[in-house]
Amino acid sequence: MATSKRSKSKPAPRKGPFRAATAWLRRGGLKRISLLVLAGVLAFVLLFRFVAPPTTPYILAESRRLGGVDRTWVSMDRIAPVMARSAVAAEDANFCRHWGFDMAAIRSAIGAGSSRGASTISQQVVKNVYLWQGRSWPRKALEAILTPMIELTWSKRRILEIYLNVAEFDEGVFGVEAAARHYFRVSAADLSATQAARLAAVLPNPKGRDAAHPTPFVQQRANAAQSGAATIRADGRDACFRG
Numbered sequence: 001m002a003t004s005k006r007s008k009s010k011p012a013p014r015k016g017p018f019r020a021a022t023a024w025l026r027r028g029g030l031k032r033i034s035l036l037v038l039a040g041v042l043a044f045v046l047l048f049r050f051v052a053p054p055t056t057p058y059i060l061a062e063s064r065r066l067g068g069v070d071r072t073w074v075s076m077d078r079i080a081p082v083m084a085r086s087a088v089a090a091e092d093a094n095f096c097r098h099w100g101f102d103m104a105a106i107r108s109a110i111g112a113g114s115s116r117g118a119s120t121i122s123q124q125v126v127k128n129v130y131l132w133q134g135r136s137w138p139r140k141a142l143e144a145i146l147t148p149m150i151e152l153t154w155s156k157r158r159i160l161e162i163y164l165n166v167a168e169f170d171e172g173v174f175g176v177e178a179a180a181r182h183y184f185r186v187s188a189a190d191l192s193a194t195q196a197a198r199l200a201a202v203l204p205n206p207k208g209r210d211a212a213h214p215t216p217f218v219q220q221r222a223n224a225a226q227s228g229a230a231t232i233r234a235d236g237r238d239a240c241f242r243g
Contacts, residue, residue: 041146041149042149042153044130045146045149045150045153045154046153048129048154048162049153049154049158052073052162052165053129053162053165053166056128056129056166057130057131057132058128058132058133058168059071059166059174062168062171062172062174066171066172068172069172069173069174070172070173070174070178070182071165071173071174071175071178072175072177072178073165073175073177074165074175074176074177074187074188074189075161076157076160076161076164076241076243077243078177078187078188078189079161079164079176079177079188079189080188080189080190080191080192080196081238081242081243082191082192082193082196082229083164083176083188083191083196083199083200084160084164084238084241085196085228085229085230085232085233085238086193086196086197086199086200086225086226086228086229087121087160087163087164087167087196087199087200087203087225088121088160088228088229088232088237088238088241089200089224089225089226089227089228089229089231089232090197090200090201090203090221090224090225090228091120091121091124091200091203091204092120092121092122093228093232093237094237095120095121095122095156095160095237095240095241096156096237096238096239096240096241097237098120098122099148099151100120100122100123100147100148100150100151101120101122101123101147102120119204120147121159121160121163122147122150122151122159123143123147124163124167124204125150125159125162125163125166126142126143126146126147126150127139127143128163128166128167129162129166130142130146131143131146155240156240156241157240157241157243160241164176164188165177167203167204168204168206168207169182169183169199169202169203169206169211170182170183170202170206170207170210170211171206171207173206176188176191176199179199179211180195180199183195183198183199183210183211183212184211184212193226193229194222194226195211196225196226196229197222197223197225197226197229198211198212198214198218198219198222199211200221200222200225200229201214201218201219201221201222201225202218
């Protein structure tokens with residue numbers, strides 16, 4: 001009498017770590033990771049809406065290179081209003097009118113075959129506070145993502161306040177308070193219109209420029225900044241950051 005052989009079911013092969021991770025990602029893991037990353041970035045952006053950035057990647061790098069930097073944080077209430085207007089006039093005259101990107105300036109720069117002059121104060125804050133210096137597509141892509149985020153979650157006054165506190169005004173001199181004392185021996189609150197315009201004239205590339213002893217080029221920029229600051233005040237383009 002023939003006996004039938006009982007077939008034994010083979011155990012399912014174990015998944016290796018790579019295959020298990022791939023399966024998890026396919027089941028929605030990638031979406032969960034993306035949401036977690038986005039939530040983390042948003043939390044980091046919201047943090048500096050209320051807390052002064054203790055440092056930035058560039059300030060850290062310069063501090064290591066130079067053995068220290070000169071920087072003192074001051075609130076917007078302790079910065080002369082003419083300094084805020086001068087910085088806006090020199091760097092981003094339409095600061096109150098755009099959402100992070102000045103499209104008219106970008107189109108003008110493209111038409112001139114250059115990106116120079118198209119970067120807004122909001123973009124510079126993102127670059128200075130969160131990213132690294134230099135030109136690269138990955139940095140520009142991150143800047144394009146983060147700039148609208150700070151525009152949505154910070155006030156314009158806060159954006160300008162942080163800008164004036166992290167901007168470099170001379171080698172190793174960061175922030176308007178340190179710059180005012182470094183060049184003119186006064187506090188940021190006591191800057192005159194001429195002094196404020198000269199500080200604005202060294203932005204955003206201060207190396208090789210001196211606010212206390214301006215070259216004809218820097219003086220020309222200062223004159224334009226001083227005139228622009230008066231115009232911005234007169235036509236109300238300082239409304240979004242005025243105290």
